[in-house]
Amino acid sequence: MTTTVNRAESTEQAVRERIARLEHDLGDLDDPGNPLGADHFLAADGRQHLLPAAERLLDDFGLNAEFVPRELGGRLDRLDVLARVLRAVFRRDAALGLGYGMTSYLAAVVVWADGNEEQRRRTAELLLGGGRMAGAYPEPVPGNDFLHNRLTATRVPGGHRLDGRKEALNNAARVDSLVVFAHTPEAGEDAHTAFLLPGPGAADVDLLPRRRTSGIRGCVIQGLRFSGHRIGADGLLGAEGGGAVLAERAFPVTRSTGPSMALGCADTALRTTVAFARAHRARSRASLRSARTRSALVDAFTDLLVCDCLSLVATRGVHLLPRESRTLSAVVKYLLPTVLTEMVYDLSVVLGSESYATSGSYGMFQKAARDLPMIGLGSAGTAASRGVIIEHLLRATEPGAADGSEGDFGRLFRPHDDDLPSVSPQELTSAAPGDSLLASLPAAVRSARAARGEFAGALGEAADALATELRLLREDCARLAERRPAGGLSPRVYALADRYALIAAGAACLGVWQHGAGPDGGLLADPAWAAMALARIVGRLDRTAVRAPEAGAEHLLAEVLDRFDDARSYDLYATPIGR
The missing domain is CATH 1.10.540.10 (Acyl-CoA dehydrogenase/oxidase, N-terminal domain)
Incomplete structure (x- = not known):
């Protein structure tokens, strides 16, 4: 085909x-x-x-x-x-x-x-x-031992000889082509090189036993062992010793798209919970009359919108802000697995014992709960992504354009805008001159303060709280730079990375509210969802107090139920599903 x-x-x-x-x-x-x-x-x-x-x-x-x-x-x-x-x-x-x-x-x-x-x-x-195809990426530090590489390619006449093991590859037995990163000692002590190989099948390539996993159980994960496997000159990807740079070019693309795809899995978890709540009588603690159930559904929907706003900015940022996409994609890879896993846990409280069902009407919930944490695994895991955020914080005393400049950020936040430049891989590893996402925040806050309608006041209050959080973060980063020890990092820098990721998510939500609504308005033009999203984010930051509007919760619950009845997705797009 x-x-x-x-x-x-x-x-x-x-x-x-x-x-x-x-x-x-x-x-x-x-x-x-x-x-x-x-x-x-x-x-x-x-x-x-x-x-x-x-x-x-x-x-x-x-x-x-x-x-x-x-x-x-x-x-x-x-x-x-x-x-x-x-x-x-x-x-x-x-x-x-x-x-x-x-x-x-x-x-x-x-x-x-x-x-x-x-x-x-x-x-x-x-x-x-x-x-x-399948890829055996080099493992950044801090790494993930489950996916650890031990591959070495040494020079021989006409190419390289590949030896070692890759402990876990998805579809290893079925792929037609492999991309592997191997240590090439002749190119430098820590040098890695990328190679493009045919799929396993040669006598000097052995399949290792399948590894069973608790989630994504349909994936056949096996290791490969190479024993003197010859790679011709045409198998070299890029320059010898250039594997680290090549992997860094790939990470912004893969870190942003993978977690964004996984929102479909979280969507199913929420949809299954709504079905469960609807099936229960009014007196049941799991029914829609229960405050706990209603709150769990609204919080889950809000979290999905927050995650999608951040995913949108990261994926479009690869096109529009390639020099900043390393940080943007790291924020997505770091924050989304945590938020979605917590979201599923909160929903499991509504389902009770049915959250463990492996078949029947609610079996898909247990499957989603097992699969979501596994999607967060990979060569650019959450620990490595937090390291990228920390690097960003240490590079700039104030993680936002220091001059407070504001540009035209509209295209970054428009879900349906198809006017994007092609990806420029070479720019993905260049140093970022600033932080456009946080630089967009002042204008977005002003728009929130000027909003009109029932939830305008709540949106303005939440936007002010987010701006306060950004100011506090900048002050803490400045103090960190002044008192930074000669060796090592203060434990406080890890907390700053957490706060930065949440503030970036808030800025993404405000940007989508400000720029993302289509000509027909719809949910994205409504201040209610943005006020609820910012209140949830500020609540996670736990430094300033802001109260989510009760009427806003009822407003979003109605949207949750409408989308369930109409079979539309629980993301920014409200896509008709299964029709």
């Missing part, structure tokens, strides 16, 4: 139509007669395999074209669109989203970043023909 697309398919209308087609083909997750319904995904999960019918459907849809740049015949034009399309898959099965899609994309990104013309062409043809 070969898929070719053109510019017309990257417009916003075409994107909506493409997502609608995928949703329609996947069908209603709750329909017992749907061969791609919840019961079938749960049964496949129990067998620890991906659902074959779902894989065939994605083959027919040409999902791999989403991972191939438009100039090479694919559909990849905007990273925010890539995440939106994959949410439809993650909404059904995170293992399918990772095993079929994200694993190939993680490898292909490296080829797009620094592969030569022939490597890019071959990789595009492989993916558009339905092939699969």
Whole structure:
């Protein structure tokens, strides 16, 4: 199967139509007669395999074209669109989203970043023909031992000899191409180099036993052992010893898109909880008349909107602010797994014992609860991402444009704006001159203060609280710079990284409220959701007091129930699902 697309398919209308087609083909997750319904995904999960019918459907849809740049015949034009399309898959099965899609994309990104013309062409043809890829990234410090690499490539006549083990790769036995990063001692003591290899099959490449996981159980994770595997000169990706730089070019892309896709999985957890609450009688503690239940649903919806605002800024930032995208994507990779995991735990309190069900009407909740933490694993885990945020804080005494300048940030916050420049991989590793997201905050705060309507006062108060938090953060960063010890870091810097991530999320929410509403207004133009989102963020910061409006909670609860009845997604797009 070969898929070719053109510019017309990257417009916003075409994107909506493409997502609608995928949703329609996947069908209603709750329909017992749907061969791609919840019961079938749960049964496949129990067998620890991906659902074959779902894989065939994605083959027919040409999902791999989403991972191939438009100039090479694919559909990849905007990273925010890539995440939106994959949410439809993650909404059904995170293992399918990772095993079929994200694993190939993680490898292909490296080829797009620094592969030569022939490597890019071959990789595009492989993916558009339905092939699969996997990538063995180098592990940053602090690392993740579960995914630890021990690969070494030494020079030999005509290329390199690869030895060592990669302990865990998704789809290792099924891939047609591998991207591996290996230590190349001749290029430097700590030098790594990237290589593009055929899939395993040679006599000197052994598959290691499968590793079982508690989540994403349909993913077949195995290790590879290389014993003197020869790599020709045409397998070198970029320059020898340039693997670290190449990985750094890939991380902003993968850190921003992966967690954004995972919002589809969290969407299912919320949707399942709403169904559970609706099924209970008025006197039940789990019913919609229960204050605890209502609060849990509203908080979960608010958290999803916060996460999507931050994801939007990070994915669009790769295009618009490439020199700042390393920090933006690290914030997403650091904050979203924490927020979504806490969100699912709070929802589990509503479901009670049903949160442990592995089949039946509410079995998808347990699956989402197991899968979400596993999506946070990877070569750029939360600890490594927090390290990037700390670097950013140490580079700039004030983590925001020091001169307080404000530019035109509108395109950064518009969910449906398709006017984005192409990604420039070389700029993704350049030093950022400032912090445009936080520099956008003063103008957004002024807009919030000038808002009109029932929830305008609450929005203005919450925006002022966020501005206060930013001022306090800058003061603390300045004191940290003055008292920074000669060696090591103060433990306080880790708390500052947490606060920075939350303030960045708040700035993203305000920016989306200020710039993101479409011509028909809708939820994004309503001050209620923004006031609730900022109150939730400021509450997590716990430095200034702001009260979420009670009427705002009722307003959002009505939106939660309307979207459930209309089968629309719980993100910024309110996408019709399963139709």
